Amino acid sequence: MSGPRRLWFGVAAANSLTRARAYSILRPYDNSIGARHWRAFHFAVLSAGLLAVAISSIDDLPDWLDRGMAAVVVLVAVIFLAEYILRLWSIPESARYAGMSEAHARLRWAFSLNGLIGLLAVVPAFGITTGVINADSDIAAIFCLLWVLKLGLYAPAMETLARVISNERATIASVFIIFVIVLVAAATATHLLERTGQPSGFGSVPASLWWAVVTLTTTGYGDVVPHTVGGKMIAALVMVSGIAVLALMTGILATGFAEEERRREYLRVWDQVTKVPMFTALGTVTLSEIVGKLRVRHYPPRIVVVRRDEPGDSMFFITEGEVEVRLPHTSVRLGQGGFFGEMALLTRMPRNATVVTTQPVTLLVLYASDFYEIAAHIPTLVEAVERESHRRQAENEAQLAGAETS
């Protein structure tokens, strides 16, 4: 099959999937299986590309390896080009550009951050292929840097981190100001104390600043070290300040992170909770209380969620996918809206079944500590769980009895 024909087949295949589907697969935070596969593939391609660029920057490489790496770089760029075209084609599906013409939507996207990074990730490799840019040259290295930025667009919790930093920016700025004050004060003081003895390391304030930042971050290269007693005392103060700055920074981010994470998990649970009939039957008041206690967990297929004989510390509600409950003599499949693991909480005994995922599964987890608390305040939910649980057990026993009599 010749090159152009192959390309044609690719385009045809692209046409065969609807544009909406392409859009949803490429969407950064989509939870569908196709989107997850795409992200895994994208990540692998990206890693291969970065590795190839890194290797090809080594000087005395055998010729075949050098060419091999160049080929990988081009291949990665081709894939990124295909991705870029697909994104450009499917972007009018986005509700953000709703009400615009297709051309307008594409133009807007092409000049957005995502669009520009996508384009820049493609350019250098083709420059290299066509010989405009030398693969060994600096420019290649710089442009390939853009590939790393693509990583950031797909990191699932990047948004949470960005919001924490944004929410706490006033406090972070204050810590940074303390950092700068200590830095400048220490650099000036050691400059005065050490410059006669070590003109190269402490001869000017900027030179001293290099020492100060290496010390305050407790990196401590050791290329410049104070020799006078006064300089050493200041250095000790700077190091201790370094620990304090780190502790403050951590305290700020830990606090902000806990709060933000709680909020996002709440929203994630709200999204999932509507898929479980048992919950939708509850009133808003009760539901809002339960939502805060559930956790969302995603599992790939063929994972053991619950293992027979282990202590049971949680029950699970299925909101997506299917699991197989392996009882000693039989096995049952449960789909969306089903739940399992409640027996261990109700009877306080070890798990009586092993549960394995058969597909990618999304579960809502309710931990024992919260289950008992809910049991105390919302008896209706626990009663519903108990009723269903009894029904199942009766069924199992009947089946077992049937199996034995047969």
Place this chain on the structure above:
Amino acid sequence: MSGPRRLWFGVAAANSLTRARAYSILRPYDNSIGARHWRAFHFAVLSAGLLAVAISSIDDLPDWLDRGMAAVVVLVAVIFLAEYILRLWSIPESARYAGMSEAHARLRWAFSLNGLIGLLAVVPAFGITTGVINADSDIAAIFCLLWVLKLGLYAPAMETLARVISNERATIASVFIIFVIVLVAAATATHLLERTGQPSGFGSVPASLWWAVVTLTTTGYGDVVPHTVGGKMIAALVMVSGIAVLALMTGILATGFAEEERRREYLRVWDQVTKVPMFTALGTVTLSEIVGKLRVRHYPPRIVVVRRDEPGDSMFFITEGEVEVRLPHTSVRLGQGGFFGEMALLTRMPRNATVVTTQPVTLLVLYASDFYEIAAHIPTLVEAVERESHRRQAENEAQLAGAETS
């Protein structure tokens, strides 16, 4: 225009603004737009000054650059002098010195921490200009250090940090004592073990202390390193202790910081909440519950607060400034007391409008997790939100219908 005349114009301009306004703009924690602009300007001037001092400390600088930097230093000092005079002139407005004569108030301020730092920041540069102090000399560098301290006076969260450290001082002191005990014990022990082999590094306890502090803070310059097996074992213990000390310090500050931040945010919300009529209608009991769940956010103009089609995780109440709600076919302006973003929470759908700030805006944010909790316990608030929301939607639809029929 000659120098004296220009000065005269400046004074006239100063007179043209009332003294109360000057005071409020210069107040460290004022939230008005003028005050914020002043702080940004002050920060820029300060940075330029520090940069100039740093550069001029480099030895072999071309003559023109050296003179340029000296000019910048003088300019910065002139601005700081103007600031100092303005502060001295306007300080009787401060309620802290209420009931004193103007002269008394100014004297008190001049000898306060802020007043002294302000004065000291001005002195050296004029010394340099008049030739009393040599611009390259050490004294200049030392005095310019005071400029860095000015930074601290304007850091917004510096006060929170100071209070956390003050509240936790007993615990911090204990960690510090552990730090000192480990330090002295390690220094003495390695002094005994290493001094025969390395008389320069471990010959006396103070010398060993230098190594110990470099190691305990995990800075690790590597200028002094134990060579005996015993010394290395002690060093390993010291490093591990360093990690423990850092962890303890972080734990203490994180805990204290979370508590203090919660308290300050509560007060900030109390200040803002009175500007929203919907809240003032509530009783104190209900209000005190809601205040703990709101967060204050400041936005500069032309910032997208909410973006169409993104998942909605919060609603906003405007307490200052104005925003533009960009609906698909129309756009509405909302001012103080208004709210937006509630539709996404009520319908659990993505945002149906983009909201952009048109002025510096202060918002109260209510996150979804807290909204549903409040919905459960204070139905009246949510009902009020819903009623206003329906009214708006009806209005939009009517407008749209009108637009289409026209």
Place this chain on the structure above:
Amino acid sequence: MSGPRRLWFGVAAANSLTRARAYSILRPYDNSIGARHWRAFHFAVLSAGLLAVAISSIDDLPDWLDRGMAAVVVLVAVIFLAEYILRLWSIPESARYAGMSEAHARLRWAFSLNGLIGLLAVVPAFGITTGVINADSDIAAIFCLLWVLKLGLYAPAMETLARVISNERATIASVFIIFVIVLVAAATATHLLERTGQPSGFGSVPASLWWAVVTLTTTGYGDVVPHTVGGKMIAALVMVSGIAVLALMTGILATGFAEEERRREYLRVWDQVTKVPMFTALGTVTLSEIVGKLRVRHYPPRIVVVRRDEPGDSMFFITEGEVEVRLPHTSVRLGQGGFFGEMALLTRMPRNATVVTTQPVTLLVLYASDFYEIAAHIPTLVEAVERESHRRQAENEAQLAGAETS
């Protein structure tokens, strides 16, 4: 006694304990006294083995020490072999392999992670003994590494840590991606800036990566250090990013850890709470509230739990073992289901007795802060405590009176 006979006696002894008992002692998280002794013994043997391997890797060792270490290694391996055989023999007791034939259960276990580590820990030492592997050789060192892994199987909180990391994996991955982005960006930038000056350290991107990772983790060996101004500025940014990455990581893990620990402690208390009659009498609603406030503590024998005259900040319920309450003139023993320390909370006075454990003891601790809260909401529990407390005091006084009259 000849070798084979001794072996025979060992087997006979093994037979004399039931298989179920052997299984329970070897179970990783069993709380029985036998299991705890076994773990202490196992830990000691492991440490001795690791020490011996470490020592024997030193080059110029006297011959007798070398042979001694080899003997220790073999001895450790023999003990691990015995352990492996015991485990293989007793594993059919495990409920996880319930319903399988004994051979099947053993085969399954032998190919599980635990089984493989157990086997690999035995192999090398016998290779050394039989001369197949040279004790000084690399292979020996590699295989002995497996001994370290055995440690992990017995660490009590390893499971909690593993779950925290698993629950927070999306966020940790995001921080890691930030880490990689900073790393690659810094390495490329410094490569471009520094490679002419320092071809050995920054000649290629991979070489620069080494410098970048040493700097970003704030390790700072100092073997490669940037010399250009640009390179130093990038280095400063990398160091500060290093602090931020550490702070973010800590924030994530601290949050996740607190949540997970709360859940596990809740389950641990549920397990113990059924052994105290006073609690089992309470309804589920009340109980679920109390369980969240109790803490489980294990004490070895002869430990002072409560000391006379110290301020009392907690009361204790005994769920396992026995304690001795030492009153001024008499002493009482309390067993499972008993409680002590309540007087200090009820009277707000210092402890009036010293309490010492006589056996390994498991206690439920109720701290003062929670006691008063419970006192406010569940008066029945505190009343029961008070009644029992009065009864005891009366008894003590009667006894005392009796002692004095006699």
Place this chain on the structure above:
Amino acid sequence: MSGPRRLWFGVAAANSLTRARAYSILRPYDNSIGARHWRAFHFAVLSAGLLAVAISSIDDLPDWLDRGMAAVVVLVAVIFLAEYILRLWSIPESARYAGMSEAHARLRWAFSLNGLIGLLAVVPAFGITTGVINADSDIAAIFCLLWVLKLGLYAPAMETLARVISNERATIASVFIIFVIVLVAAATATHLLERTGQPSGFGSVPASLWWAVVTLTTTGYGDVVPHTVGGKMIAALVMVSGIAVLALMTGILATGFAEEERRREYLRVWDQVTKVPMFTALGTVTLSEIVGKLRVRHYPPRIVVVRRDEPGDSMFFITEGEVEVRLPHTSVRLGQGGFFGEMALLTRMPRNATVVTTQPVTLLVLYASDFYEIAAHIPTLVEAVERESHRRQAENEAQLAGAETS
């Protein structure tokens, strides 16, 4: 006055204070003013002693300084001896040794940790004075190390830290095991990879362990650095693990510390709350709720607690000492049981008075966020505060009117 006579006077002075008072002053955690003064004095003496030992260990010291330092060491030892004797004399007052004979109590204390440290702190200096120990010798340095340990006995929060570490010991042990596993694995792997190239640094596993611990704690001396690509990759992994270990450790300690600190603060408040009549009037249920929201703060004399015109974020209850409330035209003194700062919370206006301590003062702080919450749930307390507040205001106005008419 001759030596023996002076001694006699000292003994007489000691007799003139009652033994109970001596005991209470020397008690480590006593909050009385005498005890606090003693601790400050003890700390100063200790610091002087440590400094003297450190200085005298420097080699080429002028003779007069050497002798001066020796004199300081002896003086410190004399003071410590006096302290030791006083403690031994007063210890029968301790309730811990209640019911024992005086001699028995003293013997028990002499062999307790505190007693032994007290004795050992005295011994070396007298050895030096009498010439048995040479002041420059190692033994002197070792013994003086014991002085550092005395510090630990007086650190106010040392007990909290000790309990956190004890409560979390299982988890800390697990992190430590991870630490050891990474350490041994990394040391073995780099030993295999690097030993041919660097026999001195990586020639044996123990030598590699030194490198591994320096790297894993991110100390990074740089004395031993891997040169092979494989070694560098392992080193990178070790550094990243180092960050993870630090993050885990911090997470554990931060969680444990927050919980323990909450408990201890609760007890400290319980102790103080009984001194405020307004609180003792409340029922236990209400009180237990309020106690959790109060914070204890100690202030030395002449400290500004509240400053006129600053935003008010808290009110204060006095449980010990006296403050002066400085109103514009008058000033009032408030003693134990009084409260101030409530106006700012009730009116939401800046402080209308400056409050200064006149003696060492202990206050209970109630922050605004908690005040409003309590106002909502316990209206009686706020009503009582309001009534007293109105009474005061009326009084002030009457006084002011009187002052104006006079």
